[in-house]
Amino acid sequence: MHKQARLKSYLDADCLSDSLDQTVVCDLPARQEIKRILIIKWGGMGDIVMSTAAIEDIHQAFPQAVLHLNTLPAWQSLFADDPRFERIWCLNLQQTSGRWRIYRQWLAEVAAMQYDLIIDLQTNDKSRLLLSLLRLSGRAPRWLLGNHARFPYTVRQIHALPQAHSFQILQQTLITAGIPALTTGPTLAVSAAAQTAAQQLLSQHGLTSQPFAVFLCGSHAGMATKRWGAEHYAALVAHCIARGERVVLLGGQDEAETCQQIASRHPAQVVNLCGQTSLLAVPAICARAQYIVANDTGTAHLAATTPTPMVVLCGPTNPLRVKPVGAQVVALQLDLPCKNCYAKQCSHHSCMRQLTPAQVFPYLPEVKRHHA
Numbered sequence: 001m002h003k004q005a006r007l008k009s010y011l012d013a014d015c016l017s018d019s020l021d022q023t024v025v026c027d028l029p030a031r032q033e034i035k036r037i038l039i040i041k042w043g044g045m046g047d048i049v050m051s052t053a054a055i056e057d058i059h060q061a062f063p064q065a066v067l068h069l070n071t072l073p074a075w076q077s078l079f080a081d082d083p084r085f086e087r088i089w090c091l092n093l094q095q096t097s098g099r100w101r102i103y104r105q106w107l108a109e110v111a112a113m114q115y116d117l118i119i120d121l122q123t124n125d126k127s128r129l130l131l132s133l134l135r136l137s138g139r140a141p142r143w144l145l146g147n148h149a150r151f152p153y154t155v156r157q158i159h160a161l162p163q164a165h166s167f168q169i170l171q172q173t174l175i176t177a178g179i180p181a182l183t184t185g186p187t188l189a190v191s192a193a194a195q196t197a198a199q200q201l202l203s204q205h206g207l208t209s210q211p212f213a214v215f216l217c218g219s220h221a222g223m224a225t226k227r228w229g230a231e232h233y234a235a236l237v238a239h240c241i242a243r244g245e246r247v248v249l250l251g252g253q254d255e256a257e258t259c260q261q262i263a264s265r266h267p268a269q270v271v272n273l274c275g276q277t278s279l280l281a282v283p284a285i286c287a288r289a290q291y292i293v294a295n296d297t298g299t300a301h302l303a304a305t306t307p308t309p310m311v312v313l314c315g316p317t318n319p320l321r322v323k324p325v326g327a328q329v330v331a332l333q334l335d336l337p338c339k340n341c342y343a344k345q346c347s348h349h350s351c352m353r354q355l356t357p358a359q360v361f362p363y364l365p366e367v368k369r370h371h372a
Helices: 045-061 073-079 099-113 125-136 166-176 192-204 221-226 230-242 253-265 281-286 298-303 357-363
Strands: 007-010 036-040 066-071 087-090 117-120 143-145 212-216 246-249 270-272 291-295 310-313 329-334
Touching: 036 045, 036 099, 045 066, 045 073, 045 166, 045 298, 066 073, 066 099, 073 087, 099 125, 117 125, 192 281, 212 230, 212 298, 230 246, 230 253, 230 357, 246 253, 253 270, 281 298, 291 298, 298 310, 310 357, 329 357
Parallel strands: 036 066, 036 117, 066 087, 117 143, 212 246, 212 291, 246 270, 291 310, 310 329
Antiparallel strands: 007 329
């Protein structure tokens, strides 16, 4: 028998450093000529949601400027009612067929808009390539900001944070350009329509007057090693039922099978809404929950935009870098030698299989019957 691994918990105080470098390389908000700004952010859902804190700081620093957002088509709905943006435009830069045609389209679009400042919150090989091509063609604005101290950026980072939480990498990027990093968590504009849709779903299932928990039990199919598994979540459901709570399952297409397996064990007490909500209905539902239990998945970051307490279960990914931001969020991880491997496949999956429901129980908040 192997000795049971120690369970470690992580809060914001463990994951976010309070010693960000405050060196300002260029005070961009003082530049009166900056009237039109493009923000680039593609990435996964968690990265997109986390970037909204930086977006809010940019919005506050340039109150008279027009903001445009370039993101992926999958995330357009997250910003459909966001008053901070005059325009949101999307190209599928992830597809491989016709890649260079799309790149040319992107370059033409950016050049035509004649931006005064481009803030690259993506800062990966693809965004650097596109901005390099833009700059080499002579069609780039004077000010290009990213988190790398090299070409094509004209506002250069002095200190890199290669091991930092991605939230603080975004903050450091802004500070370098003289943009105060004051927003402490993601900020989304959840429309009235999303709020109404969430309320209707909860009413339909009799959840407006009953305490309920939300489980985000899936993950992207390409990283299934992040999943705790239907067996564990089903056991957690039984614990919730014993406490007088019902459980709502949320997720997308990749999580449908896992959610169905869990719901089939407790059909009377589990409401399976997987695939039945818009993205912005997720935080609207989570805001009404007692608490949330989630894998390390993009939807957890979406749910963390609410004040609802959340427990995030990590195994192959490092909580110090992936934990959703918020004082109401605690991340749990077994202290195993193979943790933080980021493997997409694993023969033993010890980091998640050995994390038992009994170890999670103590981190669930006490039931509060606050629903009218």
